[in-house]
Amino acid sequence: MEPNYDKIIVLIIVFTSSFITWKIIKDFYKTKFHMIFAHLIAIVTASFMLLSTMFLFMPKNYQRGISPEVEISFNSIAIVIIMLFVLYVFFKYIPSKNKK
Secondary structure, eight states, rough: OOOOOHHHHHHHHHHHHHHHHHHEEEHHHHSSSSHHHHHHHHHHHHHHHHHHHHHHOOOOTTTTHHHHHHHHOOHHHHHHHHHHHHHHIIIIIIIHHHHH
């Protein structure tokens, strides 16, 4: 049985980006709504981030059992970082800048 390092790396990237998304969204909305609603909004948003990042690492012509299940590419990693940066700017930087 061969080690699946590429799958492990992709799962770490996907779960980390989803957790960071959840944290950013929850921290933003907990000041505006009740904690339960903020948590639910954050869970839905993090779920969409999980799905979209998994689609980024999916091979173009996937065939079950023949091609690899995930492909790590620089473009996919860069897109995940850009998405997290945009979320950070929209939900952390801009609102805190407006409070001053």
